[in-house]
Amino acid sequence: MTQYYRPTKAVIDLTAIEQNLQAFKERDGKAEIIAVVKADAYGHGMVEVARKALETGVKWLAVATPDEALFLMDNAIKANCLVMGHTPAAFIPVAQRTGIAVAAISLDWLALAAEAVDPDLPSLKIHLKVDTGMRRVGIQAEEVEEALRLIERHSFSFDGLFTHFATADEDRNDLFQRQVSTMASIVKKINNPSLMVHVSNSAAAIMHPELAFNAVRVGISLYGIAPSSYVENNMPFALAPALGLETEIVHIKRVKAGETISYGATYRCEQDEWIATLPIGYADGMLRGLQGQEVLVRGVRMPIVGRICMDQCMIRLPEKMPVGEKVQLIGRQAGAQIRIEEWAEKLGTIAYEIPVNLTKRVPRIYC
Secondary structure, three states: OOOOOOEEEEOOOOOOOOHHHHHHHOOOOOOOEEEEEEEHHOOOOOHHHHHHHOOOOOOEEEOHHHHHHHHHHOOOOOOOOOOOOOHHHHHHHHHHHHHOEEEOOOOHOOOHHHOOOOOOOOOOOOEEEEEOOOOOOOOOOHHHHHHHHHHHHHOOOOEEEOOOOOOOOOOOHHHHHHHHHHHHHHHHHOOOOOOOOEEOHHHHHHHOHHHHHOEEOOOHHHHHHOOOOHHHHHHOOOOOOEEEEEEEOEEEEEEOOEEOOOOOOEEEEEOOEEEEEOOOHHHHHHHHHHOOOOOEEEEEEEEEEOOOOOOOOEEEEEEOOOOEEEEEEEEOOOOEEEEEEHHHHHHHHOOOOOHHOOOOOOOOOOO
């Protein structure tokens, strides 16, 4: 077991991930759950999360890049795996050899893939990505028939069909309805019951179980984070947050009234104050915009004061506390809670960005 000497760590609750998976299984009936573990499982640790997902009966994993798929294989993760993003032609023979499924994202891509395939290897497994309104990658709806002809002509293994909703995490809207209608007509036209059809991301899987078809992709909510405040306020079941971030006090001093804290002297003590130093900073993913954000000490909220440094930050305490006192930056302590969403609001961003920006310098500890 690796020994970590700095007390800053992210604690990942794998039981919470299992609980969230079970909630989606109950919500979406017989639909296959595709666990999305891209971006190092949204910062939670790809290998460990993948193992837990497979233990709970998940058969499919999804990643963004070929390298992520190979990383799973290199770590003895044996599962069906889909690369949802762009796959370069050089990876096509590797995908054939390993059985990794790839997304067909355009007619041009299909032509390049046809040139790159090795005829002596198994057929290339393809999930056809249709752009129904996201306008990121994917063939257009009117190109589906041509794509199917190319797939058949080149003997690709046509295993899946999918799209991605742009506004599934918002109240019902015209774009979402157009995407649903477009995809439904395509599925009806293809009429292949054995095809894996997955249109739902986390938001759609939560809010629209009628769209489950025979598979759903569970990404951000696998980790206990709602895709948006709208979804969180209207979802029919609770999610269990999987990530906690903690550290401890490494230094404390009494600072006199009028003295300033940290770079730029942006915080001035109004009276004599106890100021404690924590060993975490923006090099760990605790960005400078979090100045003023609160942390938990003994279950009580304490503010971060002064600019956050690369490796350290300071908090104000009501009294002297010992070096080694535990501090919760995200998660629960003594009945109180700091949520990832608080950090996101403070930084003017979305909750997705918070865990993926926790750097490798912060060890992930699993429980």
